[in-house]
Amino acid sequence: MAFLTALLLVQSSLLICYDGGFERWCLLKLLHEAARELSVTGSYDVLVAGGGVAGVAAALAARRCGATVCLVEKNCALGGLATLGNVTIWLPLCDGRGNQVSGGVAEELMRLAVRDLAADNREAGFYGIPACWESGGSEEERRRQRFSAGFNPVSYLMALEELVSGEGVEIRYDTRLCSLARRGETITHAIIEDKGGRSALAAAVFVDATGDADLCHLAGEATEVLDSNVLCGWFYYMVNGVLRLRHCSNKYSPSLTREGAEGPFFRGDDPVAVSTMVQESRKLMAGTLEKLRVELAGAEVEIFTIPVIPCFRATRRYAGGYTIVEEEAHKWHHDTCGMVSDWRKAGPVWAVPWRSLCASGAGNLAVAGRCVAAAGGAWDVLRALPGCAVTGEAAGTAAALVAAGGGDLRKLDAGVLQARLR
DSSP states (O other): OTTOEEEEEOTTOOEEEEETTTTEEEEOSOOOOOOOOOOEEEEEEEEEEOOBHHHHHHHHHHHHTTOOEEEEOSSSSSBGGGTTSOOOEEOOSBOSSSOBOOOTHHHHHHHHHTTTOOSOBGGGTBBOOOGGGSTTOOHHHHHHSOSOEEOOHHHHHHHHHHHHHHTTOEEEOSOEEEEEEEETTEEEEEEEEETTEEEEEEEEEEEEOSSSOHHHHHHTOOEEEOOOBOOBOOEEEEETTEEEEEOOBOOOOTTSSSTTOOSOOBOTTOHHHHHHHHHHHHHHHHHHHHHHHHHTTTSOEEEEEOOSSOOOSOOEEEOSSOOBOGGGTTOOOTTEEEEEEOSSSSSOEEEEEGGGTBOSSSTTEEEOGGGSSBOHHHHHHHTSHHHHHHHHHHHHHHHHHHHHHTOOGGGOOHHHHHHHHO
16 A cells, blocks of 8 residues: 555545555645535625725715625624734824824724723833824924824724724624626626525725735736835733833835845745744844843833734735835825825825726726835835825725716716815
8 A cells, every 4th residue: 555546535525645655645726616606795885895994984984975885704703903913003193294184084993992992001002193283283383293193002993893884884794705796897796604604795986995805816907016025013012000101113114116125025926925924023022022122121121912913014016007206295186185294204295196096997996005006115104093094095085986876986087086075
């Protein structure tokens, strides 16, 4: 038997080869899964994929326009990196020169993040909106202090869920996107898997707020993938019972390249790379914690909570339509549907054109958040919370407008969208 090879054809149509010489089972590369009928377990005007801040903004905007909305999220909480990743800074809604740039749902969600904050706790990274950005603040004060806030990720997680469900959005947690069904250029269903098994959700319009352009990828839209993500994991720890936040990360590039960054590097669409990055990031956090214990000798230092999702900066994005680049700061577009400021320095502001959020292949697919069509430094700006909220509100609003009329997002009158957003 040591030199015999037996080929077995099993009921699943998977060929298995037993090589006695090596005493191991060798699985061949292909598995033929039997065709099956899928139940349609929901039908909506708008389906939003991804429950981060972009997805929340899109779902709220669509619902407030009168659409029936389903928000599909693979984890069991809303907020994405802001809550499950401990990236707890609402970066500025202003330009650093005293002018507010982003409003609407972006401001609403920032204020929600610190709604329950009793007092500032700088060591833990909790701090409210500066008083100068409330009524009566002077322009000079606003130049000195930007319109930002730091929040408790757990209270924000709960507040987001309360808001979204309270507005009538159906939330589908623990649900993964698997595939899409199409009729010509129109997406008709998202194929999902959850605890009930495999099924389909029907919708008139779809919004990709996955952060990884998963819907775009499944729809065959043009995408770009980065492999320059570095080890990262902000964590909370206790020092003698006092909560503190530690920003833990290898050096990264502000243009999202490998240049000037510290490896190893990872891409977010490779399952092995994702798992490796998560584990190696936890080792980085553990090493940082041990250094803190040395620095704070004599104090009681304990880990409190770590991110429970991969902390990628940017993975895969939509690469069709109009790509926003860093050099286009202060350029106005005829189809501008929002504005976002540079959180890294004072001054630059980007107008976001609708063409960067509207898929070119599928007529009923919009994109929001980290995976909109932006490159380099502009991508690094738009992937943060203000950009996610601004593009989410625009995409959700457009989705509801088109769903109501049974039209095509690519033919949406930009003036109509702008008027609704105003």
